[in-house]
Amino acid sequence: MKSMLRQFRRAPGRIIASIFALALAVGAIGVLAIPTISSGTLLEAAEGQGLADIIVDTTSLDQNQLAQINQIDNVAIAEGETTVAVQLSDGFLTRLIGLDFDNQTMDVVQLTAGRLPVEPDEVVASEALGALGDHLIADETSYEIVGHGGTLWWSDSDVLYADIDTVMTLDGGDGTNRLVITAADDSIDELRAIADEVRLVLDSGGDTYTTFPVYLPDGSTPIDQDIEQVSMLIGLLGIVAGFVALVLLASTTNTLITERTREVAVMRALGGRSRPLRRRLRRISLGITTIALLIGLPLGILISNFIARMVLEEFVGITPDFAIDWRVLIGSAIGVLLGARLVAARAARRVTKLPLAEALRDREGSPFGGRWTHRLAARVPTGGLFSRIAARESLHRPARTLAVVVQISAAVGAAFLIPSLANSVNEFNTSSHDVWAWQSMTVASDAGLPFADTVTAGSDDAESGIYVEAELADWQINVYGLETDTAVFDPRLSSGRWIEASSHEAVLSAGFAERNDLEVGDALVLELASGTFDYELVGLSNDFNRSAYLDRADLAGDLGEPGMANTVWSFDEQPDIVLPAAASTSTAADLAADDNAGRAAIVTIFGAIGVIVAGVAALAVLSSMTVSLFERRHELAAMQALGARRRRLRGLLIRELLPLGAAGLVGGLALGALGTRGIIGSFEASNAVDIGVVDAMGSIPFIAAGTFVALILLALVTVRSAGRRPVAVTLRGAA
Amino acid sequence: MNATSVLTRVPTAPPAVGTSLVEARDLTRIWGKGDAAQIGITGVDLDIRAGELVAVIGPSGSGKSTLGALIAGIDKPTSGSLVVNGKRIDRMKTDRLAAWRGGNVGIVFQDFHLLPTLTAVENVELALDLGTDIGRRQRRKMAVAALDRVGLAGHAKKLPAQMSGGEQQRVGIARATVTQSSLIVADEPTGALDQANGHAVFELLAGLAHTGTTVVFITHDLNLAGAADRVVSMIDGRIESVPQSGTTP
Numbered sequence: 001m002k003s004m005l006r007q008f009r010r011a012p013g014r015i016i017a018s019i020f021a022l023a024l025a026v027g028a029i030g031v032l033a034i035p036t037i038s039s040g041t042l043l044e045a046a047e048g049q050g051l052a053d054i055i056v057d058t059t060s061l062d063q064n065q066l067a068q069i070n071q072i073d074n075v076a077i078a079e080g081e082t083t084v085a086v087q088l089s090d091g092f093l094t095r096l097i098g099l100d101f102d103n104q105t106m107d108v109v110q111l112t113a114g115r116l117p118v119e120p121d122e123v124v125a126s127e128a129l130g131a132l133g134d135h136l137i138a139d140e141t142s143y144e145i146v147g148h149g150g151t152l153w154w155s156d157s158d159v160l161y162a163d164i165d166t167v168m169t170l171d172g173g174d175g176t177n178r179l180v181i182t183a184a185d186d187s188i189d190e191l192r193a194i195a196d197e198v199r200l201v202l203d204s205g206g207d208t209y210t211t212f213p214v215y216l217p218d219g220s221t222p223i224d225q226d227i228e229q230v231s232m233l234i235g236l237l238g239i240v241a242g243f244v245a246l247v248l249l250a251s252t253t254n255t256l257i258t259e260r261t262r263e264v265a266v267m268r269a270l271g272g273r274s275r276p277l278r279r280r281l282r283r284i285s286l287g288i289t290t291i292a293l294l295i296g297l298p299l300g301i302l303i304s305n306f307i308a309r310m311v312l313e314e315f316v317g318i319t320p321d322f323a324i325d326w327r328v329l330i331g332s333a334i335g336v337l338l339g340a341r342l343v344a345a346r347a348a349r350r351v352t353k354l355p356l357a358e359a360l361r362d363r364e365g366s367p368f369g370g371r372w373t374h375r376l377a378a379r380v381p382t383g384g385l386f387s388r389i390a391a392r393e394s395l396h397r398p399a400r401t402l403a404v405v406v407q408i409s410a411a412v413g414a415a416f417l418i419p420s421l422a423n424s425v426n427e428f429n430t431s432s433h434d435v436w437a438w439q440s441m442t443v444a445s446d447a448g449l450p451f452a453d454t455v456t457a458g459s460d461d462a463e464s465g466i467y468v469e470a471e472l473a474d475w476q477i478n479v480y481g482l483e484t485d486t487a488v489f490d491p492r493l494s495s496g497r498w499i500e501a502s503s504h505e506a507v508l509s510a511g512f513a514e515r516n517d518l519e520v521g522d523a524l525v526l527e528l529a530s531g532t533f534d535y536e537l538v539g540l541s542n543d544f545n546r547s548a549y550l551d552r553a554d555l556a557g558d559l560g561e562p563g564m565a566n567t568v569w570s571f572d573e574q575p576d577i578v579l580p581a582a583a584s585t586s587t588a589a590d591l592a593a594d595d596n597a598g599r600a601a602i603v604t605i606f607g608a609i610g611v612i613v614a615g616v617a618a619l620a621v622l623s624s625m626t627v628s629l630f631e632r633r634h635e636l637a638a639m640q641a642l643g644a645r646r647r648r649l650r651g652l653l654i655r656e657l658l659p660l661g662a663a664g665l666v667g668g669l670a671l672g673a674l675g676t677r678g679i680i681g682s683f684e685a686s687n688a689v690d691i692g693v694v695d696a697m698g699s700i701p702f703i704a705a706g707t708f709v710a711l712i713l714l715a716l717v718t719v720r721s722a723g724r725r726p727v728a729v730t731l732r733g734a735a
Numbered sequence: 736m737n738a739t740s741v742l743t744r745v746p747t748a749p750p751a752v753g754t755s756l757v758e759a760r761d762l763t764r765i766w767g768k769g770d771a772a773q774i775g776i777t778g779v780d781l782d783i784r785a786g787e788l789v790a791v792i793g794p795s796g797s798g799k800s801t802l803g804a805l806i807a808g809i810d811k812p813t814s815g816s817l818v819v820n821g822k823r824i825d826r827m828k829t830d831r832l833a834a835w836r837g838g839n840v841g842i843v844f845q846d847f848h849l850l851p852t853l854t855a856v857e858n859v860e861l862a863l864d865l866g867t868d869i870g871r872r873q874r875r876k877m878a879v880a881a882l883d884r885v886g887l888a889g890h891a892k893k894l895p896a897q898m899s900g901g902e903q904q905r906v907g908i909a910r911a912t913v914t915q916s917s918l919i920v921a922d923e924p925t926g927a928l929d930q931a932n933g934h935a936v937f938e939l940l941a942g943l944a945h946t947g948t949t950v951v952f953i954t955h956d957l958n959l960a961g962a963a964d965r966v967v968s969m970i971d972g973r974i975e976s977v978p979q980s981g982t983t984p
Contacts (some may be wrong), residue, residue, distance in 0.1 A: 367851060367895075367896035368851040368852045368894060368895075368896060369851070369894035369895070369896035369897050370896060374894070375894070375897075378852075378853075378854050378892070378894050379892065384864070384871070385853065385857055385860060385861050385864050388852070388853065388857065389850060389852050389853060392852035392853075393852055396851075396852060634848065635848075635850055635851070637848075638844075638848035638849075638850065639850070639861070639865065640809075640833055641807070641809045641836065641842050641844075641848070642836070642837060642842070642861060642862050642865045642866065642910070643833050643834060643835075643836045643837020643838070643862070643865040643866040644833060644837075644865050645830040645833045645834060646829065646830055646833075647830070648865065723829055726804075726809065726810045726811060727804075727809040727810065728800075728801075728804035728807075728809040728810035729766075729810065731809065731844065731846075731848065732800070732804075
């Protein structure tokens with residue numbers, strides 16, 4: 001402790017800067033805990049609420065069918081729920097979820113306030129829909145809000161929960177229309193097998209699925225994939241932050257030990273043994289690292305919880321409890337301490353093994369000229385004297401030069417990666433909308449195909465069609481049933497041709513087809529809600545999506561409802577069509593706004609992490625350069641004694657820093673570009689879609705200017721602070 | 736062309752031998768305040784004539800290095816006035832003082848303070864680069880000549896780390912003299928050298944005084960001090976005695 005205090009008194013500013021930068025870096029590593037915190041919250045919610053393994057909408061089921069489904073092998077329990085679309089008095093279209101509050105084991109409502117409904121006119125609602133005791137008018141019926149809460153499945157929507165009998169009455173009263181199943185073995189293959197068996201049971205009673213089943217295998221939750229992708233990106237940035245932290249740690253530790261070369265040499269000359277001396281040297285860096293950990297670990301916990309909350313509230317609509325990922329906490333503490341120990345050991349060994357006479361004579365322990373590269377550089381005139389000093393100084397301490405370049409690269413990389421990702425996602429969204437020509441899309445609120453496809457007959461500005469989900473090549477895809485002479489969709493075919501009527505032909509997203517080795521002419525086995533159907537792949541569309549485009553009549557027939565539809569696309573933002581079913585209309589502008597809001601949230605989250613990484617790297621550069629200039633203070637003072645004005649010293653430092661900045665800029669841009677490609681590539685692979693990379697070239701001048709301005713400011717500040725001390729005092733300190 | 740004639744940024748012409756070059760009045764340097772105040776020198780009055788070789792002696796902590804630093808313009812007095820070569824350097828701002836040093840004073844340090852990344856000739860050249868407006872080629876010629884004068888012409892391309900202490904100090908003297916300043920301040924230039932090297936260095940400095948350069952020579956070595964024109968003895972931050980030229984204290 002005493003030696004720590006002595007060290008602190010020797011250079012308080014430098015030690016504080018090192019501790020702070022290191023603590024921030026350790027804190028940034030904390031983002032690695034976000035996936036665990038997010039998953040923990042979701043799993044906890046899933047367990048508490050009994051999230052099902054299979055969720056599917058059906059035509060109306062009676063108790064006998066439900067009993068048969070419960071007899072299927074591997075079905076642990078199957079329950080029915082009923083949902084209907086309702087419109088509130090303010091026009092808000094929502095769903096009324098009917099649950100058997102007394103007996104159900106799945107989708108158990110978690111109350112945050114109030115109680116569960118006991119009367120037919122009572123509901124539980126999300127807080128956004130009203131206060132406890134408020135009355136809501138839904139489809140002309142009044143309901144009192146008696147509780148606040150919800151379930152994980154509907155957590156991203158504002159819905160109402162009522163007793164199942166109440167909702168069944170609204171739905172026609174002849175059964176449930178939503179099936180939730182928990183399996184004994186929840187592997188994906190077993191879940192698919194159950195779904196097939198259930199389909200057969202329904203079929204025998206003349207019923208069918210009205211939506212494609214949602215499978216949640218192996219304890220997963222509905223947004224696992226989103227969380228996983230978000231976490232991957234966060235993890236990558238965490239690794240960058242960790243890497244910068246290690247470089248910073250190495251640089252600081254090396255300097256703290258190296259600057260004591262002479263002191264150690266004196267102790268050795270007086271009979272001090274190397275081993276205890278090395279131990280003392282290591283203690284200094286371990287002490288600084290420990291203090292940094294004491295600040296950095298709580299900071300990491302705060303950062304990870306803050307970002308996890310942002311992610312979950314944005315994507316799931318639930319607020320996670322404060323949590324700590326002990327693995328990340330302990331791992332980062334051990335990693336950083338071990339790193340400090342290793343670097344300190346190496347530096348201490350070097351210092352204590354230096355020839356005694358040399359160490360006593362030379363303050364720095366590594367005089368310039370000791371290596372052939374130094375001697376060679378001394379013979380190569382590189383510009384004026386100051387340019388030579390700058391170039392040789394960089395060569396003198398290659399590890400530090402490399403560290404500074406790496407640190408600048410990390411900051412630049414993070415600064416380039418974020419706008420490139422935003423650009424890529426932006427361009428992807430635009431491209432995925434570009435294939436559609438409609439201005440509004442009206443989709444039936446209930447499952448199935450509730451209206452005839454002739455609903456738009458005679459209209460010049462609207463087309464009816466079908467939008468459902470399906471499975472192809474083990475991927476869940478969007479399926480659109482369109483008129484073959486559709487005007488709302490421009491397929492932008494990359495190969496093949498457009499579909500013909502009633503021929504069971506399909507056009508598929510080109511990126512999806514490529515990633516699944518599908519080519520024009522191949523037979524597609526498409527699993528719809530109603531069963532498996534064969535289509536011929538006749539064309540590939542550059543739609544930046546994961547979709548299949550079919551003849552509307554073919555699709556309606558395969559879904560068991562020929563001549564029916566569930567969607568109307570219109571060239572008018574407010575189509576003048578009356579649908580015989582509850583439906584909600586979204587305009588292209590609405591969807592673009594949603595995209596923008598989602599993208600803004602993602603960019604905010606990743607931008608915040610990017611700022612942390614860039615901040616850590618910038619602090620690391622500042623720390624490294626401050627340490628470097630501290631070591632050279634006598635050299636700078638000697639130049640001042642010879643008549644160097646501050647302008648010349650600034651010039652010298654700028655000459656030293658700019659080449660490092662240029663190298664860091666090039667390296668960082670390459671790093672950012674590679675990182676963007678890696679992240680987008682992984683998104684493309686994990687989603688089987690074309691996204692494409694659009695580098696934020698427009699940001700390069702700003703990043704370059706920012707980098708160079710920051711380095712010039714660093715030189716200005718350093719020389720200014722160096723100039724405050726009388727030259728004689730600095731030089732005397734050298735003696 | 737005479738080397739001196741190309742010194743385009745020498746601010747003040749050297750005074751005639753025998754006129755006063757350094758005039759210190761009530762010169763005081765104190766670091767810190769209150770109980771923590773540390774006195775370097777206090778109430779020092781001193782005149783040094785042009786062309787004089789003045790030895791400043793005294794025990795450790797007596798203030799001789801502080802006095803040298805103030806005369807060389809690398810430190811500023813807390814109070815008092817200091818005129819060197821006709822300029823009130825105690826009132827100069829940092830950058831102006833640096834420019835003044837470059838053209839008016841050569842400094843020789845005990846620790847040499849050569850730039851480790853520059854060769855011997857480049858170190859000497861640096862003083863010309865900083866203190867004058869001489870072109871690069873002429874600077875190199877003058878630096879080589881300065882090294883030749885101190886017997887190191889053959890070591891021009893060596894780095895400081897490749898030279899002995901005595902050789903490094905001679906490079907330091909070449910650097911201090913290459914600008915042909917009227918004043919050389921040498922702070923214990925022989926302190927880190929053996930006797931032979933110490934005497935050689937002293938001879939070089941004494942030779943400069945014979946050519947009209949004023950040399951302030953700070954030393955512990957009474958034998959070397961005895962060879963000076965005048966010895967200034969300091970104790971506890973004050974001048975104890977200023978004997979007449981050619982005598983020892």
